[in-house]
Amino acid sequence: MKLVAVNKSKEKTLMSIFSRFQNIKQSLPFELFVGMRYTRAKRRNHFISFISLTSMVGIGLGVAALIVVLSVMNGFQEELRSRILGVASHLQVTGANNVLADWQSVASKVQTAKHVTGTAPYIMAQGMLSNGQAVQGAIVRGVLPSQEGKVSDLAEHMRAGQLADLKAGEFGIVLGAELAQSLGVILGDKVVLMAPQGQFTPTGVVPRIKQFTVVGLFQIGMYEYDAGLALINIEDAAKLYRMGDNVSGVRLKLDDLFLAPKISRDLAVVLSDETQALFLTDWTQEHANFFRAIQMEKRVMFIILALIVAVAAFNIVSTLVMAVTDKRADIAIMRTFGASPPSIMAIFIVQGALIGVIGTVVGAFFGVLIALNISTIVPFIEHLFNVQFLAKDVYYISELPSHLLWGDVLTIVILSFLLSLIATLYPSWKASKMNPAEALRYD
Incomplete structure (x- = not known):
C-alpha cells in the first residue's frame, strides 16, 4: 500500500497529545481526555467555534426560560389555590x-x-x-x-x-x-x-x-x-x-x-x-376543571419551551459534523496509532456532550437565580421602563408570583442533557466509520 505523507505539524500535535495522555492515563480515560482537548483547542475554522457558542447560548436560554416560566406558573397555581381555598373548604x-x-x-x-x-x-x-x-x-x-x-x-x-x-x-x-x-x-x-x-x-x-x-x-x-x-x-x-x-x-x-x-x-x-x-x-x-386547565397549560408551555432546547441541542449536530470534517486527519492518525472506532465515536460524543452540559449548567444557574428573585427583578424592570406588567385595575394578582420546584429543575436538566447527547450520536458515528487512508489521501 502506498504511504501517504502526513502533515508534520499535525503529527507533532497528535504525538504531543498521546505523550500527555501517557502521563495521565491512570486518572483520565483516553476518549475523555481527547474530547476535552478538542473542546478547548483553538480551531482554524472559527465558524465552528461560533456554532458551538450559539448552541451553548441557545441551550442555556432554553433551560433558563423553562425554569422561570414553570416557576411562575407554579406560583400562579399556588396563589390561585390559596385564594380559592381561603373561602372554599x-x-x-x-x-x-x-x-x-x-x-x-x-x-x-x-x-x-x-x-x-x-x-x-x-x-x-x-x-x-x-x-x-x-x-x-x-x-x-x-x-x-x-x-x-x-x-x-x-x-x-x-x-x-x-x-x-x-x-x-x-x-x-x-x-x-x-x-x-x-x-x-x-x-x-x-x-x-x-x-x-x-x-x-x-x-x-x-x-x-x-x-x-x-x-x-x-x-x-x-x-x-x-x-x-x-x-x-x-x-x-x-x-x-x-x-x-x-x-x-x-x-x-x-x-x-x-x-x-x-x-x-x-x-x-x-x-x-x-x-x-x-x-x-x-x-x-x-374546582377540578379549573385546576385541570392550569395543569394542561403548564404542560403545553413545557412542551413549547422544550422545543427551544431541542433546536439549540441539535445545533450540536452541525458543530460536530464540521468538527469531524476539520479533524479527519487527526482521526486517521489516531486510528493508525490503534484507536478503535468506538473510541473515536466516544471522543466526539464527549465533545458534543460538553457543549450541552456547559449550556445546561449555565442556563439552570441563571434560571434558578431569576426564579428565586423574580419578585425583585420584575418591579425593577417596571420602574426602569415605567411600565406595569399586571395592572391592579385589570388583574387581581398585581405581583408576579414564583414558586420554584426542584423536581422541575431536575427534569429540565435531564431533558436538556439527553437531547444534547442524542444530537452527538450521528456525527460521532460517522467519525468512527471514517477510512484513515481516504482521510489522509487529500490532507
Missing part, C-alpha cells in the same frame, strides 16, 4: 337536599379523624340583595363566626369590620368588596335580602324579605367570591330560610389539602353508621 359533608340534621354529631366524628384540623357548620343558599335601584344576586352563606376561622381565611381578608360582628339576632351581613360596590353600600348601610323560597298568604306566594346591616367587607382577590358572596350569622340564616336546627353541612380543613380525596374516602367509612344520607365532596371535585 378542603372538604365538606352535606345532607340530602342541602339539609343536615344533628350536625354536632357529624362534626364530633370527623373532628377526631386523622389530618382534620378544624370543622364548622354552614348554611348555603341563594338570595337577592337590593339597595335602592341596585339589585344583585348572590350566594348567601350562614356561618358561625367563632368557628369559621378554623376552616377559612376570610378573617384575614377583611377590609372593614370583622366576622365577630355577625351576631345572632342582629341581622348583620358581610359583603364581598365587589358586591358592595355593585350595590353602592359601605359599612353601616342597610341592604334588603330576599330569599327565593316564598311564604303562602291569602294574596298568594310572597318572598321572604329581611333587612340587614352591612357590618363588614372582605376582599379575597377572586372575582367569583368578591362579587357574589355574602356572609350572615348561621342563626339568622336558619330563620330566614326556615332551616330550624338543621344546617346545609359541615366544612372541614385539613393539614394537607392534597390528601382530601383519600380522607374523603376514609370519612365515608367513619360516617357509614349515620341514619341520614350524607355526601362528601372535596376541593378537587368542586
